[in-house]
Amino acid sequence: MYLKRLEIYGFKSFANRVVIEFDRGITAIVGPNGSGKSNIADAIRWALGEQSPKTLRGGRMEDVIFSGTQTRKPLGFAEVTLVIDNSDGALPAEFSEVSVTRRVFRSGESEYYINRSPCRLKDIIEMFVDTGIGRDGYSIIGQGRVEEILSMHSESRREIFEEAAGIMKYKLRRDEACKKLQKTQENLVRVEDILAELHQQLIPLESQSRIAQQYLDLRERLKILEINRFVAQYDRHVSRIKDIKEQVELLDREIANHREQLNLDEQAQHILHEKIENLREEIQNHIESRHELDRGIERAKNEIRLLDERISQYLRDNQRLEAEIREQEIYIETKQAEIDTHLRKKMENDSMIETKKIKLAELNLKAARLQDELSHKQQQAESRRKDAAQILNKIAEYRNNIIKNQARSDNLLELYNNTRKLIEKKTDEKARLESNERQIKERLDSIWLEKQNIADRCDDLKKKIDNNKKDAAELYTSLQTRKQRLEGMKSRLQLLMDMRKSYEGFNRAVYRIFEASRRDRALADRICGVVAELIEVPKEYELAIEMVLGSSLQNIVTESEEDAKYIIEFLRRNKSGRATFLPISSVRPRGLTQSEKGALTMPGCIGIASQLIQCDPRYTGIFENLLGRVVVAETLDHAIAMAKKYGYSFRIVTLEGDILHPGGSISGGSSGQRSVGLLGRKREISELQAAIKNEESSVAQQQAMLREKEREREEFENKLGRDEELLQELELIRTAEEERAQHLSSELQKIEKELMELRDNALKQDDELKQVRSMIEKQLEEISCLEAQNTGVQNLLESEDLHLRKSVKLKQELEGQISEIRVELASLEHKGAALNQQIKYLESDIVRCQESIDKKREQIRNNVIEAEKLKTALKEIQRDINNRQEELDELCGMLEKNERELAEYNAQMEALELRIRDETQLIGGIVEKKHHYEVQLSRLEAELENLLNNMWEEYGITYNTAISYVRDSIKLSSINSEIQKIKEQMAALGEVNVNAIDEFKRVKERYEFLEAQKRDLIEAKEDLSRVIRYITKQMEEKFSQEFELINQHFQEVFSKLFGGGTARLILEDQSNILGSGIEIVAQPPGKKLQSLSLLSGGEKALTAIAILFAILKRKPTPFCVLDEIETSLDEGNLDNLGRFIKEFSRDTQFIVITHRRNTMQVSDVLYGIVMEEKGISNLVSVRLEDRAS
Template sequence: MFLHKIKLAGFKSFVDPTTIVLPGNLVGVVGPNGCGKSNVADAVRWVMGETSAKHLRGDSMADVVFNGSTARKPVGRASVEILIDNTEENSNDKRIGGQYAAYDEISIKRKVSRDGQSVYSLNGKRCRRRDVTDVFLGTGLGPRSYAIIEQGMVSRLVEAKPDELREFLEEAAGVSKYKERRRETENRIGHTRENLDRLQDLRDELARNLKHLERQASMAEKYTLLKKEERLRRVQLSGLHWRAFTNDLSEQESKVRNQEETMAERLAEQRRLESSLDAQRAEHGVAMNEFNDGYRAVLDAGAEIARGEETLRNLRERATRTEKALVKELDAMKEARDHLTAEQESIEGLEKTLADKEPALSELERVVAETAEEHAKAEASMQEWSLIWEAVGLRVAEAMREVQAQEGRIEHLKERLANSSERYIRLQKEQDKLDPRGLQQKIEDLATQAREQDAIRVRAESEHEDHQSALQDLRQRIRQLSGTVNTARERIQEARGELSSLQALQQEALGKGQGAVTDWLRKNDLIDRPRLAEKLEVVTGWERAVENVLGAALRAVCVDELEAPSSTLAELREGAVTLFQTNADTGKAAISPHPSGGETARLAEKISAPWSMDTLFAGIHATTDLERALALRATLGWGESIVAPTGEWLGPDWLRVHRGSDPTAGVLPREREIKRLSGIIDTLRVEIEREENAMEIAHQEREAAEEEQSASRARIAEAKRIHATLESRLGEQRMRFDEATRRGRMIAHELAELREQRLQARSSLEEMQASLEEQKADRDRLIRERDAEAAKRGECQTRLTDSRARWQEARDNSHRLAVEVASVRARYDSLSQAGSRNRDQVAKLEIRCRELQRTLTEMDDPLRKQETELAGHRARRQELETILQEARRRVEELDLAIRESDRKRHAISEKIESDRVTLERMRIDRQEIHVRREAIEEQVTASGHVVAEVLEHLPTDANEADWAARIETLAQKISRLGTVNLAAVEERARQAERKENLDTQHQDLVDALETLREAMRDIDKETRNRFTDTYEKVNHQLGVLFPRLFGGGHAHLELTGADPLDAGVTVMARPPGKRNSTIALLSGGEKALTAVALVFALFELNPAPFCLLDEVDAPLDDANVDRFRDLVRDMSARVQFIVITHNKNTMEIANQLIGVTMSEPGVSRLVTVDVEDAIAMVEG
């Protein structure tokens, strides 16, 4: 096995598709720091199934996808593929076996997207991670095997825990696959024990159920017999009901005929009365027309009278209204003349009052003007003093505010100085309490705990992924098994439906239904004996011929002997039955020679049965068709016949053919189909049971896998929780450390500022106090000026008050007199206007009175004319009312006659309706009796009987009451049986068969459990031998390689326990001249050399196909590098080495150099150099 190529795309810094070709056994990968060399080792580790992002130098699996650079965007997917040469010439004594042994080249590929979901494929086919790891079991390769040594791993290898170091030895010994098999065997043993417990529970439960089913089956058989008798009695009772309904039907039909005759007589009487009523209604219509004409004339006369009376009333009302209006207008005219006289007298008095008051008002207005001018002068003096007082007050207030502000600033500055001193003392105390060194130590302790917990989480996630993969396989297997079972069940359901139909037809054709023959066979214990048709096997194509020959004999009941049944034939009252003795010794039946020289075969040769059929088919020959049979008829002897496949049966002088509804037609093909379907059903039932058992086992395995998955999920959650807690505490401590550092710097800076501020504050305080004294002197001078101005205020205020009082008194007197004058003048104007209006109104009223007098005179003639016309209309109406009275009398006489006729017609109609209802009820009763009789007849027919035959077999004295009592007695017997399980008989047989199968399975599981235990003992023995042998060989090789690398000293391995199966392994190493007690005391370079010695010792024992070394020589000096280089060169003859290095001495041994560059920031590219070609080019 040889690593041929590595293909990367989107993986870490290899964003572009890159192919790394590894042509030789010693290839070097070189390049500057940070160019992406170690990503090559990460890619190989990742593609072989690494699930821990920490081992790939990331936080999550999505970190392996190229995350972008300054010039490129991130990609969404990463993939790595390795191509392994598996040919003989490149095998290195290691080839992949199993199903991939036949492949010369094996491709292993892994892809991952941003969501962290990985997809594996083997040779282009999608697979599980476990399939990839299984490929490398026993080869020394794997994501964490000793074949891939990365930076820092060499020291971790020798410092690994004993159990971890043991895993490397197990891989070298090739026992990892045995451990996996042992784990699977232990799981299988556990599952087998669980299955045994479940199976034992099922067996115990089935045993209890079988005892219960025995009792239920006995009750079911008794129930069946009683139920059959009850059904027969019910059929007979239905026959008695049918006979009673028939008698009732005849009686009811006679009643219906009588009622129909009575109803016909009454219908004739009704038609006669309706004819007479129509004539009377016609005469009544003529009289009613005459009455209506007279009535309309009377109404017209009444309307003329009403119109005349209305006109007369209107004229009289109009005259009355006119007279009243005339009186009213005369009164209004008198009142207006009185008002006019009074108003004239008032106007004269007001003119005199105005002449007296208007001169006094002018004098008062002059006095108001003089007092107003004096008040204005006093008010101006007061305003001038107010302005001076306000200016002085403002200057005093401003001076006082400045003094107060200065005092406040001084007080505030003193307070700042006090606070600054207190602040300075507090900061000094806080600075003393800060402890950055203690916080740094806590951070280191928590970081160590977090790294350990993260390693635990990674291991748990790896286990969880394995459980998840196994669980998905089990679920897929369960789905496949469930689909198979469902398909089989559908097929068996279809077959059962078809079988049930065929069996029902077959039973009917073979006469297995209800009847006297069935009862006779049951009584003689022959009901379960097979029919002849069920035992015959006929050559395909000859069924119709055999059915035609045997006819009703196909229904024959097969018995062992005829004597016992024959003795009870007298009990068979009706029906036909054929018995066929299967073990009769009738001697060799005479075999007739073949007609026409052996051109035909005997029909018996077309049939196979468990016994001889010669007695039924003696002398019957078979030929190919009817024409041939007719041609051979002349060669037949006495008692011989010939039959064609299509069913035509010929003798020397006769021919028999059955066509149409022959009850035995199709019995033999149907029987063959029934047997075929029964075989299919049995096969499907076995298949379903086998698949269900497999599905049950798969369910159990799935439950166990789910429990393991839940446990691993819980471990992951717990590890994450602890890690999160530690990270939280670590972050908190780091924040506290950063805060303490930052706070220390801030305190120092603030103390320096406080010292400077205190000096400045003291200087400012002295300046402020001097300024305050000057401001107080200015304030006192301004207060003295304000007091002098306050003495002038009284004089100005007295002068202003006196002038305001004189002005207000003169203004009030003038206003009061002005109001009185205005009131007198307004009243004078109002009376003048009212007098003018009254004179106009008197003139209008005089004109209105003259008009009303003329109207009264003109209304006398229309009143007299209207009274004369009204008297004439009243006389005409009296004449018309006399004529109308006569017409009304005639109409009433005809109404009375019509009502009498209608009463008679209504009475006869009610009788007819009553008769119709009675007739309809009789017909319904008749129909009900008919329907009930038909329903009973259908019930009897549905039960397989004929009503006439049932009544014929009933005793002559049978009656419904007796039969109902018998049925009630049977029902009570059935009821006393209680709840009956009719399927108990079949269920008992099925459960017994199932218990037998379970007993067999129980024994098989016991045997399988012992086999598994034996296999586990063999695995433990082989594992112990292989591990012990490997341990000794690796220990020997370590003792040889260690002095070679160190130039002396010695090293060896030690087991930490007595049992090699579970003991851990530790490394003890002592370089030349040292007596250290543990590996931890060695330097970094010594640890690296010790790890290299151990790895190469493993390679000497079980060389992995290739080894990838990532800067293993980094901690070594030149001398140690030379020894390391020589050892690698020697081992490259057997193992392919890919060495990632910075050391020039190591580069010298490589046959090919692959350079990794990063000319574009963040993107790795390859530069490949073949050293031999380069040397040849230089020398040339």
């Protein structure tokens, strides 16, 4: 495989289409500086997918497009095509020739093609992975790439070695797996967030759904039970009313016979009752007096017991206090004895302290005298030592200065020459840096303008996204509200349809007829319909028409009397109840008389009921019959005024359903909440169907609007993402350029400062040399004098040191004695302080005990006084008790006499009352029995009426209809408790959301689906982690193996290029093979082993070239582009490089961009890049072997 052809159009300076044919071997591309020859390497690198404008020597990607000249307009796009010979099948493609094309437009859009078929950049990268070809490979080596290898950052060198080691495909797979793992983790987090939200919804929805279903079941069961109870209660009431009326007549006759005897007994009872009451009043007065005396005596006894207890308590307190006083007096005597003992010990200790202090003073005086003598001798010795040291230091200092000055003198001339050379070099470098600085500032201005435009565009996009999200949120909220409303309407419609299908609200006979007509065609043909189904009433008149028609709404309309007879026979035959029929042929219309029609002009009159409804013309007579003599009024007041005027001759119904019947009776009031009426059902179904259709249309429209908002937001976000990426890219470029500008500025300042310093140094160096030589002569004379002085000082020091050692020994002995006495003295003083502290503590303890004894003796005296006072009070209370007891004895005698008299009267009264009670009970029993029957009769009749009304108002059915709901399985004995239980259960459910059943099912299905998704994501995450670990292990093994082989080749190639020496590659962190930096250590011939940073420029470049050829030797790349890598090499090294290129060209195709003659001479084909027209590069070529022939 090799690069066969390069096609360029609109790329940088190539305004015209240029086609460069390549062959195996070495192709050189030459040209003057600025001709655009390095754009060839940039074109190849760009076509292989390079994304960094900085690497392509530009500020942004649009800079690669030809920008025009004074005579040529800019182009709209740039395109580069690489045609690669793939006859050996090295690339994973089925073609012997593979073309790779990249195209970029000024709008920023890029296109990639493989064999003219659109593809992704990823496809191109994957096709060339581990071939050495690619944007990160080692197939294109320029000055920047050499600098990267030579960079101080050892981590920057890794990419080229990874490509050479063949782990790039593993790295791409690992990176892709890591991205998938990250994406999987993000998806897992999102799924978990959604699951958490759904779980929060499920908990209340599950409860609501369960409650709603329970509510519906209970409501249906309650309806069945209440209707069964109604039928049973109705039947019982009718039978019971008949029996009660017969019993009431019999009881009336018995009551009259017993009332006469009762009157006589009641007169005698009244006289005796007055006597008994007087006597009872007198007895009650005596009893109250006795109770008052008893309570007084009891209170006095309680006071005596309380005073006795308080006296006893004072005596016990005194005994306890006297015992405590005795204990504290003994304690004081013990503590006083301890104080006397401590005082004796303290006197002995004070005596010993005084003795030790005297001895210590004598020793301190002797030690002070010895210290003065010793200090004087030490000062003399120290003075002489200092003199000797100063002499020696001066000698050493003079000798060191002589050595330094001699070395300095040798270097001064060389320094002066070097300084002049540096001045010239720095001046040239300063001019170059100033030129580069101007170019960078121009590029930074361009970048700032472009960033500003993109930032403005990003702000505008963010505002659009925020507005879009706000609109979408409002649409979503509105959509959810509409969906909930739609679901409610659908549920209501389904309920009404079910009711119509099951003839809910019709009596049993009508239900049986229509149920049978579904199977019996002959029966169905004889039925036109029921009144409720054949009439259409405006909503505002529904209540009035429904109330006035009442049960007539269930009348069945037939064509003839024969049809009605046929259906009646069907009912009788099947025992299905009774029904009313309206044959069209026999029912005649009715209407108001001419005089009655005057009511239509009265205030509040709406019109005749038959004219306010709509029906098929066939049934006009039927409804004229039913409603022709019914007038509809606005209010009850209007209806009453109308009825009075026309003598209650026709029926009048108000809009609220109140009815004035002919003859004067009025029906009205509230019917409470009830099921939908028979008339309103059909209308409501039609209205709901139309409303549902409109609502569904609105929902669909809002859903479409919401999808459009989402698409619009996605488009905005994509644009924003592209712009933000571009901003980041520009920021990176700007940062790099600013860093470069700062670096250049600092370099310029540094060079200017260095130039000034170099010029000053050149002027000073000659004067400094003369001064140094003069100093050396003077220092040699001083050394001779100092050595003579040093000999005399040393002799005196030896004599004085002997006397000083004797004095030091004597002083140490005295200090030991002083230390011992001070320790003993400190111990004695500490002991004395402890004794003083103990004495103080004991004395304070004695004082506290004495104070406590005094307080307790005072308390004993107070207790004795209080006890005497209580004994005096106790005697007074005992005298009061004796007086009260005498009064009580006298009162008890009078009470006994009164009670004997009362007993006699009571015996007489009891006999009389027994006779009256028996008679009264007999009459009362009969009356009560009669009243009970009458109450039962009234209650039963009212209940019967209420039963009928309640059943009609609650469920819209009559007794005949209710019979169809009767179930034999229902036990009437427990029906009330079951109904009550169900109502309690329904009330306990609270507010019920019937729609929660469907909502819970929907949310639960989504929750279970996401749970499955979560499990799949966790499994995928584990699989990806295993794959990453496996790939990482493979990469480490392969990189280690290949790196070692490249290292061996590097040592071999280095030795050949340098003509000797050694070099090696070192992994900085062996424990982190895939993240470790790579250090290059080289030892050119004749030099020490050193780091790459310490080599000269030429040595660095040749070392980097040695690494490249080592890589090519281990893993040859199909083609290699070298862009002026030999710039810093001398002629000898250029010849070595040429030989290596020639040698390696057997396996690798070389495209060399150069301006060095030695490199051109080893080339097989030579292309020249020239600018015949300013700013536009053109191509000329010659095959060197043809020219040689």
